[in-house]
Amino acid sequence: xxxxxxxxxxxxxxxxxxxxxxxxxxxxxxxxxxxxxxxxxxxxxxxxxxxxxxxxxxxxxxxxxxxxxxxxxxxxxxxxxxxxxxxxxxxxxxxxxxxxxxxxxxxxxxxxxxxxxxxxxxxxxxxxxxxxxxxxxxxxxxxxxxxxxxxxxxxxxxxxxxxxxxxxxxxxxxxxxxxxxxxxxxxxxxxxxxxxxxxxxxxxxxxxxxxxxxxxxxxxxxxxxxxxxxxxxxxxxxxxxxxxxxxxxxxxxxxxxxxxxxxxxxxxxxxxxxxxxxxxxxxxxxxxxxxxxxxxxxxxxxxxxxxxxxxxxxxxxxxxxxxxxxxxxxxxxxxxxxxxxxxxxxxxxxxxxxxxxxxxxxxxxxxxxxxxxxxxxxxxxxxxxxxxxxx
Ligand SMILES: C[S@@+](CC[C@H](N)C(=O)[O-])C[C@H]1O[C@@H](n2cnc3c(N)ncnc32)[C@H](O)[C@@H]1O
Numbered sequence: 001x002x003x004x005x006x007x008x009x010x011x012x013x014x015x016x017x018x019x020x021x022x023x024x025x026x027x028x029x030x031x032x033x034x035x036x037x038x039x040x041x042x043x044x045x046x047x048x049x050x051x052x053x054x055x056x057x058x059x060x061x062x063x064x065x066x067x068x069x070x071x072x073x074x075x076x077x078x079x080x081x082x083x084x085x086x087x088x089x090x091x092x093x094x095x096x097x098x099x100x101x102x103x104x105x106x107x108x109x110x111x112x113x114x115x116x117x118x119x120x121x122x123x124x125x126x127x128x129x130x131x132x133x134x135x136x137x138x139x140x141x142x143x144x145x146x147x148x149x150x151x152x153x154x155x156x157x158x159x160x161x162x163x164x165x166x167x168x169x170x171x172x173x174x175x176x177x178x179x180x181x182x183x184x185x186x187x188x189x190x191x192x193x194x195x196x197x198x199x200x201x202x203x204x205x206x207x208x209x210x211x212x213x214x215x216x217x218x219x220x221x222x223x224x225x226x227x228x229x230x231x232x233x234x235x236x237x238x239x240x241x242x243x244x245x246x247x248x249x250x251x252x253x254x255x256x257x258x259x260x261x262x263x264x265x266x267x268x269x270x271x272x273x274x275x276x277x278x279x280x281x282x283x284x285x286x287x288x289x290x291x292x293x294x295x296x297x298x299x300x301x302x303x304x305x306x307x308x309x310x311x312x313x314x315x316x317x318x319x320x321x322x323x324x325x326x327x328x329x330x331x332x333x334x335x336x337x338x339x340x341x342x343x344x345x346x347x348x349x350x351x352x353x354x355x356x357x358x359x360x361x362x363x364x365x366x367x368x369x370x371x372x373x374x375x376x377x378x379x380x381x382x383x384x385x386x387x388x389x390x391x
Contacts, residue, residue, distance in 0.1 A: 008089045010079055013171040016091035016099050017072035021065035023096035028057055028194060053203050060191035060207055067188050068099065071179045078178055098172040102150070103192035104371040105173075109152035110180050111192075111210040117368060120384065121153045124276050124305050125160055127358075127388060131274075131303060136231050138162045144272040144297060146245040147280035151177040155214070157276070158238045159225060165272075166240045167248060174242050180214050181238070187213040192373075199377040250293035253326075268297045279308040279370065285317075285335045287345065291352050295391055304354065304389045307366065309382040312339035342385065354389040 016023075032054050036044065044050070073083050081088070108117045132138050138161035148154050148166035150173060157164040168174050189209040200206045216222050222234035241264075246254045248261070249268045275294050284290040294304050317335035324330050340348065350356070360366070366384040373379070 007081075010171055011076075011081060011088035012091045012095055013175060014072045014076050014081060015085065015088045016095035016172070017068045017175065018085045018088070019091060020068045020096060020099045021061050023091075023093075024061045024064065024100075024194070025058075028061070029054060032057075049203070056203075056207050057194060060194055060209070063189055063209065064103065064191055064194075067190050070188075071176065074183055075175050075178050078182075079175075095172070098170070100195050101371065102172055102176050103190055104373075105150055106176065106180070106190060106212050107192045107210045108371040109150040110184070110212040110214060111190075112212075113210050113374070116374070117370065118152065120278060120307050120366060120368060121156055123366070123386070124153070124278060124307055125156055127305055128157070128162070128274055128276070128303075129160060132162075135161045135229060139232050139237060141273045142271055143274045143276060144249065145276050145278070146249070147277070147283055148240075149173055149177065149279075151181045151240070153276065153278055154238060154240070155181060155216070158234060159216075159222075161229065161232050161234075161237075162274075163237045164239075166238075167245055168240065168242065169244045174240070177240065180212070181240075184212065184214045185216075187211045196373065196376070199379075201375060201377055205373070205375045246289050246293045249297040250289065251296045254289050254292060270297070270299050272297050273299055273302045275302070275304045277304070277306045277308065281306060281308055282311050283313045284338075285314045286338055287340060288338070288348070288352075291349060291354075295353060298391060300391065302391070303357070304391070305387075306389070307384055307386045309384050310340075310342060310345070311382070312336075315339050349389065354391050357388045357390055359387040360385065 032050075036047075036050055036054075039047075072085070076083055108114045128143070132141050141162050143157050143162045143164045144167065145154050145157065145164060146167045148168050151166050151168075154164045154166035166177070168177060189211055191207065191209050193206050193208065196206070216225070225234050226232070241248055248264060250265070251269075252262070252265065275298055277294075281287065281290060298304060314335040320332050320334045322330050323333040346356070346359075364386075366386060367381050368384065369379050370382055
């Protein structure tokens with residue numbers, strides 16, 4: 001990406017955060033007004049609560065606005081962007097919709113209501129701690145977390161004493177992760193459930209707020225932990241790398257982006273004692289590239305811990321492009337097309353040189369929701385695969 005494109009990409013995301021309330025208003029409030037005004041008076045009288053609920057939705061949108069605007073204005077400076085929203089590029093519908101889903105992701109990773117969803121993080125850390133029981137020695141254990149979303153698992157891995165690097169390629173996520181990891185030292189209220197009207201049991205459920213907080217956020221971050229473990233330099237243990245997993249951590253042969261940092265990639269060769277993939281594997285368009293990348297950046301004695309479903313993200317993506325084969329021949333390719341079954345994936349992992357050390361059986365699989373309202377009358381539940389591999 002050149003500088004102008006990068007500026008455009010970044011500022012349109014900041015605009016999505018800054019003007020999110022306007023989009024919420026258009027999505028939620030406007031259609032309700034039109035519908036209500038189109039009802040004959042006798043039908044309106046049958047819904048005496050309707051206008052008050054719309055007012056409550058407006059108030060909740062305003063609370064979200066306080067938060068999302070604060071995030072945009074706080075984090076733009078970190079990215080070297082001027083604090084003047086009127087000069088930023090406009091956000092599109094997809095950008096706004098991603099902010100909507102990030103409010104739910106905030107609930108998952110940092111919200112008081114997200115505890116149950118975060119059990120999967122605990123499970124992964126538990127396995128890591130089993131392998132590295134000596135807390136003081138963990139600062140020498142490099143852990144990579146690709147597709148780390150809003151950074152909670154990275155943060156928890158550091159709290160357990162490891163040197164952790166999060167990797168994420170979405171600006172929408174990176175901006176909020178930066179806020180949560182570095183600036184959220186007091187509680188914020190958000191309303192993440194406003195946007196769904198189907199399967200709602202009570203209006204109050206839709207309006208309820210979630211409190212998000214990172215107790216250790218802000219500059220004084222890990223002070224309490226440092227008192228308990230004075231020999232562990234918590235403040236130095238966390239880092240984030242922005243960019244595509246395969247570009248940043250894979251072998252040169254996988255690089256799709258000619259401007260990606262070759263030197264950074266070279267330093268990652270056999271660098272990590274552990275790679276933790278949480279709800280990440282199925283984001284691959286080509287799972288073989290992800291596996292090659294894990295094999296490349298993992299130390300020979302290292303472990304790969306995976307937890308997540310096989311909901312292949314590109315299954316419905318027919319976008320095509322061209323790719324150059326090692327022979328030099330250019331051929332068309334497509335985003336979808338490598339959605340493997342569990343059995344075929346397991347075989348592939350073994351064929352690529354990994355050994356399974358532990359794996360949940362079908363009956364043991366973790367069943368969980370993902371960034372959703374647990375009080376809805378109907379929810380998508382994920383049946384997660386869990387395994388530990390060595391190579
Ligand atoms: C389903 S989310 C999981 C987030 C987090 N690990 C969790 O469990 O809540 C997948 C994340 O991977 C990121 N992602 C997808 N493909 C990626 C890639 N090739 N490189 C880096 N990040 C990627 C997405 O932006 C998204 O934040």
